[in-house]
Amino acid sequence: MTALDRYIRLEAAGRWREAPDAAWREVLVSFGNATLVLSSFDEEPLTHWSLAATGRVAFDGGVALYAPDAGTDEVLEVRDRDMIEAIAEVSRMARVRGRAAPRMRRLRRLLLPAAVATGLAALGWAAPDALRARAYALVTAEQAEQIAGRIRAALDRPACLTPEGRRSLRRLTGRAAPGVRVEVMAWDAPPAAILPDGSVLLSRRLVERAPAAEVVAGWLALAAAGGRDASALRGWTRDLGVTEAMAFLTSGRIGPGDVAEMARQTAGQTAPPAPAAVAAAVAALAGRGIDPRPFLDDLRRRFPDLAVPAPPVPEGLTPALPRDADWVALQNICES
Incomplete structure (x- = not known):
């Protein structure tokens, strides 16, 4: 049993403040999947903090003060001794796993070529599609993160980072796609793009021109x-040829030209989304109490020929961003 397994049902009251000039708010503190979840006492999620990044910045008189990452003004105050001990243990284990995983992946990457080289030639010439699928399947999380970083660099587009906008973006992400890394990029299209490590890039134009936060939440x-x-x-x-697929499988290397092409494809996606993906997004929104209809209206406007579902309106809907000030801050995230 892991530390998180022991504490997954633990809850405690705390006080949360988004900024130094903001009022303290009473919240319920609990554990999610690799996150610390802050909710209202009506069980409305307010924000999610990565456990690996959460740090205790002060401890005085039995009161612990936490921050979600370095350089942020957002803080959480906890007095419950059991929760303080739980956060310390679970955060420590999350950081240990984060450090240990790259070492194990590096070892795997060193041993992988020797393990697969014998069968690659026969597999490649007999079934090139299977070889390409194998090349994709064997991309590790560490490799995917490295490739995503190189794509970001090749895009050469700045991320929008105003402090108020970042806080609003974290709040919206906690509602629409908990645990996903999201950035708003200074580009016009596509509205949203996914990188190989699963992180999402949102378009500045989408955020600035969307009529409601539910549209951004949908994308x-x-x-x-x-x-x-x-x-x-x-x-x-x-699109890999047999030789290129075998070279990638044995070396794990991707050339600068290939990275540049992936960056071009990332920034140039114009095809309509697959209906299955739309259905999954709508189900995710409805399951989290977000009205999917504004997002579907935006899809119809962009892709008139796309068969967009008309789902029944779920009960218990709440605004994707409850406060108007949060929506205004998100729309101004690129205003430096």
């Missing part, structure tokens, strides 16, 4: 539903 949920299979990495491996 975020749509990109998250597609996952790595919707990234340019998938298309790149499909």
Whole structure:
């Protein structure tokens, strides 16, 4: 049993403040999947913090003060001793796993060529499609993260980072796609794109011009539903020749030209989404109490020929961003 397994049902009251000039708010603190979840006492999720990044910044008189990452003004105050001990243990284990995983992946990457080289030639010449599928399947999480970083660099587009906008983006992400890394990029299209590591890039134009936060939430949920299979990495491996696929399997290297092509595809996606992905996004929104209709209206406007479902309106809907100030801050995230 892991530390998270022991504490998964633990809850405690705390006080949360988004910024130094904001009022303290009473919240319910609990554990999610690799996250610390802050909710209202009506069980409305307010934000999710990565356990690996959460750090205790002060401890005085039995009161612990936490922050979600370095350089943020957002803080959480906890007085419950059991919760303080749980956060310390679970966060420590999350950081240990984060450090240990790259070492194990590096070892796997060193041993993989020797393990697969014998059978690659026969597999490649007999079944090239199977070889390409194998090349894609064997991309590790560490490799996917590295490729995503290189694609970001090749895009050469700045991410929008105003502090108020980032806080609103974290809040919206916690509602629409918990645990997903999201950035707003200074580009016009596509509305949302997925990188090989599963992180999502939202378009500045989408955020600034959307009539409601539910539209942005829908595109975020749509990109998250597609996952790595919707990234340019998938298309790149499909187009590999036999020799290139074997070279990638044995070395794990991708040339600068290939990265540039993946960046071009990432920033140039214009095809309508797959109906299955739309259905998954709509189900995710409805399951989290977000009205999917504004997002579906935006899809119909962009892709008139796309068969967009008309789902029944679920009960218990709440605004994707409850406060108007949060929506205004998100729309101004690119205003430096």
